Amino acid sequence: MYRFNFQPVFDNLDMLAHGAWLTVQLSSLAMAIGLVVSVLGAVAKTSGIKPLRWIVDAYVEVIRNTPFLIQIFFIFFGLPALGISMSHNTAALVALVVNVGAYGTEIIRAGIESIPQGQIEAGRALALSPVQIFRHVVLKPALRNIYPSLTSQFIYLMLTSSVVSVISATDLAAAGADLNARTFASFEIYLVLTVLYFLLALGFSTLFATLRRVFFDYPAGR
Amino acid sequence: MTEHAITMRAVNKYYGAYHALVDIDLTVDRGERIVICGPSGSGKSTLIRTINQLETIQSGQIVVDGIALSGAENVAKVRRDVGMVFQSFNLFPHMTVLENCMLAPMKTRKVPRAEAEATARQYLERVRIPEQADKYPAQLSGGQQQRVAIARALCMKPRIMLFDEPTSALDPEMVKEVLDTMIDLARDGMTMLCVTHEMDFARAVADRVIFMDRGAIVEENAPEPFFTNPCNERLQAFLGQIA
Amino acid sequence: MIREFSSADVLFILMAIRWTLILSLIAFAGGAVGGMALALARTSQARALRWISIAFIQVFQGTPLLMQLFLVYFGLAVLGLPIDPLLAAAVALTLHASAFLGEIWRGAIQAVPQGQSEAATALALSYGDRMRHVVLPQAMRTATAPTVGFLVQLIKGTSLASIIGFTELTRAGQIVNNATFQPFLVFGTVAVFYFILCWPLSLLARRMEARMRLAVTR
Ligand SMILES: Nc1ncnc2c1ncn2[C@@H]1O[C@H](COP(=O)(O)OP(=O)(O)O)[C@@H](O)[C@H]1O
Numbered sequence: 001m002y003r004f005n006f007q008p009v010f011d012n013l014d015m016l017a018h019g020a021w022l023t024v025q026l027s028s029l030a031m032a033i034g035l036v037v038s039v040l041g042a043v044a045k046t047s048g049i050k051p052l053r054w055i056v057d058a059y060v061e062v063i064r065n066t067p068f069l070i071q072i073f074f075i076f077f078g079l080p081a082l083g084i085s086m087s088h089n090t091a092a093l094v095a096l097v098v099n100v101g102a103y104g105t106e107i108i109r110a111g112i113e114s115i116p117q118g119q120i121e122a123g124r125a126l127a128l129s130p131v132q133i134f135r136h137v138v139l140k141p142a143l144r145n146i147y148p149s150l151t152s153q154f155i156y157l158m159l160t161s162s163v164v165s166v167i168s169a170t171d172l173a174a175a176g177a178d179l180n181a182r183t184f185a186s187f188e189i190y191l192v193l194t195v196l197y198f199l200l201a202l203g204f205s206t207l208f209a210t211l212r213r214v215f216f217d218y219p220a221g222r
Numbered sequence: 223m224t225e226h227a228i229t230m231r232a233v234n235k236y237y238g239a240y241h242a243l244v245d246i247d248l249t250v251d252r253g254e255r256i257v258i259c260g261p262s263g264s265g266k267s268t269l270i271r272t273i274n275q276l277e278t279i280q281s282g283q284i285v286v287d288g289i290a291l292s293g294a295e296n297v298a299k300v301r302r303d304v305g306m307v308f309q310s311f312n313l314f315p316h317m318t319v320l321e322n323c324m325l326a327p328m329k330t331r332k333v334p335r336a337e338a339e340a341t342a343r344q345y346l347e348r349v350r351i352p353e354q355a356d357k358y359p360a361q362l363s364g365g366q367q368q369r370v371a372i373a374r375a376l377c378m379k380p381r382i383m384l385f386d387e388p389t390s391a392l393d394p395e396m397v398k399e400v401l402d403t404m405i406d407l408a409r410d411g412m413t414m415l416c417v418t419h420e421m422d423f424a425r426a427v428a429d430r431v432i433f434m435d436r437g438a439i440v441e442e443n444a445p446e447p448f449f450t451n452p453c454n455e456r457l458q459a460f461l462g463q464i465a
Numbered sequence: 466m467i468r469e470f471s472s473a474d475v476l477f478i479l480m481a482i483r484w485t486l487i488l489s490l491i492a493f494a495g496g497a498v499g500g501m502a503l504a505l506a507r508t509s510q511a512r513a514l515r516w517i518s519i520a521f522i523q524v525f526q527g528t529p530l531l532m533q534l535f536l537v538y539f540g541l542a543v544l545g546l547p548i549d550p551l552l553a554a555a556v557a558l559t560l561h562a563s564a565f566l567g568e569i570w571r572g573a574i575q576a577v578p579q580g581q582s583e584a585a586t587a588l589a590l591s592y593g594d595r596m597r598h599v600v601l602p603q604a605m606r607t608a609t610a611p612t613v614g615f616l617v618q619l620i621k622g623t624s625l626a627s628i629i630g631f632t633e634l635t636r637a638g639q640i641v642n643n644a645t646f647q648p649f650l651v652f653g654t655v656a657v658f659y660f661i662l663c664w665p666l667s668l669l670a671r672r673m674e675a676r677m678r679l680a681v682t683r
């Protein structure tokens with residue numbers, strides 16, 4: 001009969017808490033930069049400049065049809081062959097940004113296209129400039145429309161980020177792996193890690209639901 | 223030079239190869255009320271949308287309120303002077319009724335907030351829904367939304383109002399409240415171009431009724447002779463259909 | 466010893482695709498059974514079943530697949546079973562697929578208009594007949610595109626089995642890389658293989674979705 005031993009885990013909770021904090025930081029930073037990439041990607045895709053569209057299409061398709069693990073191996077181990085080498089943590093960040101940027105491009109593009117043409121025409125008829133139309137007419141409803149996909153993408157990104165521990169970047173999963181190497185209470189450690197990730201996901205979805213109520217609380221139109 | 227509200231000369235508009243407006247000549251006097259009718263796809267929307275440059279034209283000339291429609295600067299000027307009401311209301315869903323009415327005056331005419339709000343409330347009063355000021359569009363009936371859209375356009379203090387089938391998306395019981403609002407506006411001397419098939423409205427307020435077919439104006443007349451003595455045979459058929 | 470990246474290495478990697486496919490198929494088949502059970506439980510009248518289904522889906526969608534793999538892998542030892550990477554990966558990916566397919570299919574079932582189920586009940590059909598002949602055939606139309614889309618996610622997910630030591634496509638790449646030290650070439654090749662597996666499915670899913678949207682608007 002297996003004897004559970006959670007002692008090593010409880011003795012090192014501070015270490016895991018620190019790992020969790022690193023995971024939050026890493027995924028938030030990746031999401032923030034990834035959003036910039038996504039907006040650029042979406043603008044390029046809707047720009048009508050064909051070569052630009054092809055490049056973005058290729059980027060999106062390659063990323064969405066290959067595993068994140070291979071992407072991070074390629075970036076961390078493969079790119080130095082081209083003279084581009086970076087630290088474990090930088091490679092992790094870059095891989096996450098590249099990954100979430102591809103999914104985000106599609107989300108943002110859908111958001112822009114979700115605004116009915118009539119809204120933009122009403123803005124033009126009221127003599128608003130293109131920038132004013134984007135700022136006052138398009139932005140908020142578009143954000144509201146993509147908010148659910150964007151926030152679940154963030155949570156998915158945070159869960160995926162556990163994979164960066166395989167290139168020894170520092171995060172929650174890496175903290176767990178460290179502990180595992182020292183104490184061998186493997187099942188207990190990964191059980192607690194899983195619970196911690198779950199709590200992070202739960203915390204963020206609660207936060208996002210609250211923010212949604214604060215920022216997008218207007219009755220939906222047709 | 224500014225005795226006419228709108229002058230269109232030899233205007234042609236194409237969508238790709240499709241000839242949507244064919245040699246349109248039209249002069250609208252100040253305070254004149256014009257109703258435009260015609261079969262679906264005949265170019266009615268396209269015609270009034272060229273007046274505020276929601277559609278660009280390929281040849282001809284349009285002068286609105288003494289301003290020739292060319293160059294971004296002039297277009298912005300014209301749009302500030304021309305209000306438009308759409309078939310599908312196009313209210314901004316994320317703003318209250320009041321905010322919908324205040325946005326454009328504050329952003330394009332630089333009207334101070336307090337003044338914009340006072341103006342907005344005044345026009346909401348005028349379209350008879352002052353009590354809805356703090357609601358969101360989705361909380362209103364279609365008729366109420368369309369009246370807000372009229373108020374929103376009026377808040378820019380336009381000299382000309384364009385209506386593109388303002389009642390055709392409405393349930394029958396709401397048509398009257400919107401038409402009444404438009405009749406009020408006509409009585410006050412607003413220059414109006416209305417695309418509509420509400421012939422009672424045309425009889426009551428129009429100075430002139432225009433019939434369009436296949437992108438061209440094929441008949442125009444005062445309401446009485448227009449309805450009782452139509453010359454064009456397609457107009458006769460059209461009037462037979464909607465009667 | 467470092468040696469050249471040769472055609473034998475490409476062949477070795479190519480052969481490993483077999484294990485990626487086998488693992489994907491096992492997980493998909495198992496996930497189909499589990500997912501159907503979860504979807505039915507989630508849409509049933511019994512509150513307890515609904516809650517169990519919700520909890521299962523929440524947990525598996527709210528935690529990293531990597532952690533699920535580790536938990537099952539080390540969990541086998543807890544249960545006194547021999548530690549076997551294939552078994553662990555198959556079990557973990559099956560549970561994972563069950564949760565995602567369960568959620569997709571729940572949505573599809575709930576998208577069938579209430580009136581359909583009510584009409585079937587009014588015709589005195591049993592729950593089983595109602596589901597089999599009325600609700601599920603209609604739900605299937607909405608479900609196929611996202612199901613194919615999930616298959617792509619699943620194939621990519623099997624790459625994590627390499628971390629617990631199962632030799633599929635990704636681990637084959639790592640092994641070759643360790644011997645040749647040509648990461649750019651090796652992982653590039655592996656990426657191309659994954660792309661060849663996943664891209665057609667992505668295209669298929671997108672085409673199905675477009676066709677469905679057309680059918681809806683018609
Ligand atoms: N954006 C567009 N692109 C291509 N064709 C258009 C466009 N808008 C309108 N049309 C065509 O121009 C013709 C006139 O349209 P419209 O002015 O909307 O007609 P109406 O308002 O009289 O029903 C129609 O045949 C329509 O199909």
Ligand SMILES: [Mg+2]
Pocket residue numbers: 266267268386387
């Ligand atoms: Mg029209």
